[in-house]
Amino acid sequence: MDDKTKLELKKTAAKIRMGIITAVSSAGSGHPGGSLSLTDILTFLYFHEMRVDPKNPKDPDRDRFVLSKGHCSPGLYSTLANRGFFPVEDLAGFRQTSSYLEGHPSMCKVPGVDMSTGSLGQGIAAAVGMALAGKIDNKDYRVYAALGDGELDEGQVWEAAMAASHYKLDNLTAFVDYNGLQIDGKITEVMNPEPIADKFIAFGWNVIEIDAHDFDQIEEAVNKAKETKGKPTMIIAHSIKGKGVSYMENQASWHGNAPKKDQAEQALAELNEYLNSL
Amino acid sequence: MSEKIATRVAYGKALAEIGKNENIIVLDADLSKSTKTDFFQKQYPERHFNIGIAEGNMMAMAAGLASCGKTVFASTFAVFAAGRAYDSVRNSIGYPHLNVKIGATHAGITIGEDGASHQMLEDIALMRAIPGMTVISPADAVSTAALVKLAAEMYGPVYLRLGRLDVPVIYEDGAQFQIGKGVQLKDGNDLTIIASGFMLDPAIKAAEMLKEEGISARVIDIHTIKPIDSDIIIKAAKETGAIITCEEHNIFGGLGSAVSEVVVKNYPVPMEMVGLEDTFGESGKPYELVEKYGLTPENIFKKSKILLDRKNK
Numbered sequence: 001m002d003d004k005t006k007l008e009l010k011k012t013a014a015k016i017r018m019g020i021i022t023a024v025s026s027a028g029s030g031h032p033g034g035s036l037s038l039t040d041i042l043t044f045l046y047f048h049e050m051r052v053d054p055k056n057p058k059d060p061d062r063d064r065f066v067l068s069k070g071h072c073s074p075g076l077y078s079t080l081a082n083r084g085f086f087p088v089e090d091l092a093g094f095r096q097t098s099s100y101l102e103g104h105p106s107m108c109k110v111p112g113v114d115m116s117t118g119s120l121g122q123g124i125a126a127a128v129g130m131a132l133a134g135k136i137d138n139k140d141y142r143v144y145a146a147l148g149d150g151e152l153d154e155g156q157v158w159e160a161a162m163a164a165s166h167y168k169l170d171n172l173t174a175f176v177d178y179n180g181l182q183i184d185g186k187i188t189e190v191m192n193p194e195p196i197a198d199k200f201i202a203f204g205w206n207v208i209e210i211d212a213h214d215f216d217q218i219e220e221a222v223n224k225a226k227e228t229k230g231k232p233t234m235i236i237a238h239s240i241k242g243k244g245v246s247y248m249e250n251q252a253s254w255h256g257n258a259p260k261k262d263q264a265e266q267a268l269a270e271l272n273e274y275l276n277s278l
Numbered sequence: 279m280s281e282k283i284a285t286r287v288a289y290g291k292a293l294a295e296i297g298k299n300e301n302i303i304v305l306d307a308d309l310s311k312s313t314k315t316d317f318f319q320k321q322y323p324e325r326h327f328n329i330g331i332a333e334g335n336m337m338a339m340a341a342g343l344a345s346c347g348k349t350v351f352a353s354t355f356a357v358f359a360a361g362r363a364y365d366s367v368r369n370s371i372g373y374p375h376l377n378v379k380i381g382a383t384h385a386g387i388t389i390g391e392d393g394a395s396h397q398m399l400e401d402i403a404l405m406r407a408i409p410g411m412t413v414i415s416p417a418d419a420v421s422t423a424a425l426v427k428l429a430a431e432m433y434g435p436v437y438l439r440l441g442r443l444d445v446p447v448i449y450e451d452g453a454q455f456q457i458g459k460g461v462q463l464k465d466g467n468d469l470t471i472i473a474s475g476f477m478l479d480p481a482i483k484a485a486e487m488l489k490e491e492g493i494s495a496r497v498i499d500i501h502t503i504k505p506i507d508s509d510i511i512i513k514a515a516k517e518t519g520a521i522i523t524c525e526e527h528n529i530f531g532g533l534g535s536a537v538s539e540v541v542v543k544n545y546p547v548p549m550e551m552v553g554l555e556d557t558f559g560e561s562g563k564p565y566e567l568v569e570k571y572g573l574t575p576e577n578i579f580k581k582s583k584i585l586l587d588r589k590n591k
Contacts, residue, residue, distance in 0.1 A: 060347060107345070107374050115345060116374040119365050122338040126370055129342020132327065136303065137346070156366075159335035167327070 005048070006215050007278060012082060013043040014275040017244045018268055019078030019091045025264035027095035030103070033254040035075030037179040037212065037239035038146055042079040044218045045144055054084035057111045063141050064114040064130050068123025068157075069148035069177065070104040071256070077101055077110065085112035121154030123147075124174060128164045131172035131232070142226070145174040150182030152193040158203065164232040165204030172232040173225040177212065179241035181252040200234040212239035244271055282444035285475075286383040288419035289440050290314025292426035293351060293381075297322045302430065303343055305352040307333045312442075313353040313383045333358040337366035337378070344376035349430055352378055356385035356439060360401035371435050372408040379429050379436045380405075385415075386526035387554070387571060388443040388476055393561035399554050403531025405437040406504040412457060413504040415439040415525075415533070417478035420449035421461075421501055428457050439475060441526075443564050446479050448499075460507035466496035469585055470514035470521045474500045474533050477524035477552070477573060484524075484578035495582065503533055508540045515545040520589040522550040522582050526573055529553040548588040550581045 001009075016039050024030035046052065050063040067076045074094060081088040093099025100109040104118030114130070117123035127145035134141055151157060164172055176196060184190045193199070197207045206228045210217040218237070225233035241255070242248025245267040248259075259267055294317040296302060304326045310316040319326035329336040333354050340352040352359070359382035360367070371378045387397045406413045414429065414436060416422040422440065429436040448463075455461070460472075464485050473481035478499050485495040496518055498510055514521060521541060523534040534551035541547060554571055568574060 066342075115342065116369065119369040122334075122341075122366055122370045125335045125338030125366070126342035126345065128335075129339035129344075130346050131342075132339065133303075133343045133346035133348055136325070136348075156332075156334050156338070159330075159332035160339070163329055163332070163335060163339065166330075 001216050001219050009043055009047060009215050010278050011275060012047050013039050014244070014271050014278070016043055016078045016082050018271045019081060019088060020074040021245070021259065021264050021267045021271070023074040023077060023091040023094035024258040025261065026092040027258060029095060029258050030074050031071040031256050032074060032258065033181070033241040033248060033251070034069060034148055034177060034179065035072040036243045036245060036248065037241045038072055038075045038177045039243065040213045040215065041146065041175055041218060041237060042075055044215055046079050046083045049222055050144065051141065054112065057085060061139060061141055064143045066115045066123045066127040066130070066143070066145040067105050067117055068127065068145050069120065069151050070117030070123060073103065073105050076105055076113070080112040120148070120151045121156030124157055125160040127172060127174065128160045128169060131164065131169040132167055134171050135167070135169065143172045147174060147176050149176055149178045149180065149187050149193060150190070152176065152196065153191045161200065161203040161205065168230045169232045170229050173222060173235065174232065175235045175237050177239050178236050179239045181241045181255065183252065183255045185252050197236055204231055206231050206233040207236060208233060209236045209238065212237035213243060244274065246270060281447045283419035283447060284442055284444050285416055285419060285422040285440040286314050286442060288422035289381055289383065289426055289438065290317040292423040293318040294321050296427055296430050297325070301347070301349050303327070303348045303350045305329050305336050305340055305350060307331055307336045307354040307358065309354055313381060315353045315381070333363040334366040337363040338370040340378045341370035341374065341376050344378050350378045351381050353381035353383065355396060356382035356398035356401045357396050360398060360404045360437065364404055368408055372411055375410050375434055377433050379438060381438050381440065383440040384442045385439045386441060386476060387559040387567045388441055388526065388564040390564040390567065391561050394558040397559035399528045399559065400531065401439060402503055402527050402533065406536065410434060411504065412436040412502065414457065414502050415475040416501045417475055417499055418445060418448040420447060420451060420453055421455055424453070424455040425457065425501060428455065432457060441476055443476070445476060448478060448482070455501065458502045458505045458507060460510040461499040461501070462496065462510065463499060464495065464497040466494035467518055468494045469582055469589065470496040470498060470518045471524060471578060471582065472498045472500055472511070472521060472533070472537055473524040474503060476526045480573060480575045480578055481524045483575035484582060487575055487579045488582055493586065500533060500537070503536050506536050506540060508544065511537055511540045512544045515541050515547045520548050520585050522552065522578065522585050524552040524578055527553055528556055530556055548585055550585040552578050552581055
């Protein structure tokens with residue numbers, strides 16, 4: 001990836017992170033930690049990779065994205081808003097009665113959301129269904145999905161993983177946002193999912209491990225997934241929960257807590273400072 | 279009337295008939311030979327997908343397929359479709375109102391020998407509580423075939439409740455049905471027997487028993503439990519003044535509850551309910567269980583007499 005492209009993606013990611021803070025602090029609730037850890041992947045997908053058109057969000061030939069870790073809706077919404085699917089100002093209505101920005105993604109209410117999610121393990125299964133539809137129809141769209149590492153506790157993830165490899169869905173690329181933390185603490189202590197890579201390899205997936213905050217690595221992995229025939233790809237993306245906000249980084253306590261007004265101001269100031277430094 | 283066909287068989291045959299529509303995709307969870315989606319599979323193997331024994335995954339995959347424009351029929355036993363997979367049905371199909379038809383076979387105690395673990399008696403309650411879900415419980419092969427086709431033509435999620443047991447064919451070939459419209463099979467003015475699914479045949483027989491005593495019973499088939507045909511129920515309440523419901527389901531949350539919701543809001547009359555009395559079933563031959571749990575014309579007859587006593591007090 002050339003430096004100019006990378007710089008633009010970094011700037012966009014910073015703006016998306018600011019939108020996440022705005023959304024959760026306005027709502028007084030929500031999930032900033034896992035939204036911030038996933039932001040660079042969302043940025044890459046929606047601003048560099050995916051064939052989507054904000055003017056025609058239901059285009060049958062579009063690439064699709066399923067946020068299987070649906071609680072990270074602030075990350076997806078901020079990405080979609082910055083991409084032009086709806087006004088960035090609307091993020092301030094997140095989780096409020098007057099707004100269409102549901103706590104968890106709703107495909108009926110929010111332009112650009114491809115699948116309603118929130119109950120963990122179901123989004124990846126729906127993504128498998130979408131990829132199967134693409135194969136049935138001989139369409140060239142790709143399906144992307146993002147899973148939480150804690151989400152791997154759900155048995156349905158593995159049912160879906162088995163089906164994706166059984167039906168050779170090489171048009172499906174999924175990410176595990178591997179920030180190592182779930183609500184109750186370290187994933188290895190709550191319910192150890194390791195060895196994650198070995199598990200997906202055993203389930204018949206092509207597995208790639210990357211740094212979730214390195215755009216070159218994200219691009220390389222996504223391209224390798226596209227070149228891989230006959231099997232789906234799981235990109236295990238090692239990330240930092242709360243990435244970009246100093247006091248949230250690597251803190252499980254910021255999984256599902258909104259910053260107070262002064263905390264939000266500090267977070268926005270940090271992100272703005274970073275943006276200006278680019 | 280002597281011919282007997284299981285509604286699951288009528289479902290499988292209907293699917294194979296409408297399968298020429300290339301937009302239809304059928305999913306099954308390792309029960310194709312029991313749910314009878316194998317009829318479709320034989321004709322259209324490229325559009326029949328086995329998801330294995332993973333019902334929740336099947337429902338969410340169905341949602342993904344439907345989001346890409348497919349009309350998806352997802353089949354398994356009712357106990358797994360509505361029970362085990364409930365969360366996937368609710369969140370991935372119901373909430374986004376996707377075009378998935380759930381073909382739930384082997385409902386009720388008439389599955390027989392498999393016993394209580396497999397005898398789904400709560401599915402109507404669960405499914406009709408999901409906003410926007412259409413719930414259909416056909417009584418015979420003719421109505422099943424017609425309603426499967428109508429379900430495929432309408433947009434939105436549908437729960438089709440089907441049985442394992444061979445049951446009498448009640449309707450004439452070519453009979454017309456509408457989703458959401460009940461069918462009056464017999465007129466009467468002393469009371470109304472409202473039935474769905476397996477219980478329609480015993481309901482008709484009970485009406486004949488009542489007739490021998492000079493009691494005129496109206497019989498209505500409520501094949502669509504949601505949206506329910508309020509008009510036909512209110513009319514029955516006004517004209518007959520007493521209603522008895524008959525269902526192969528827990529009396530809590532099923533047809534009896536749905537009918538009583540309409541009755542108490544619009545024209546309260548005395549009601550009785552025949553169904554499973556808040557109990558699980560057990561293993562046994564289907565018709566022995568039907569006897570034991572009172573899903574018989576005799577029990578409908580007996581409760582109808584109690585109902586008439588209440589009405590005439």
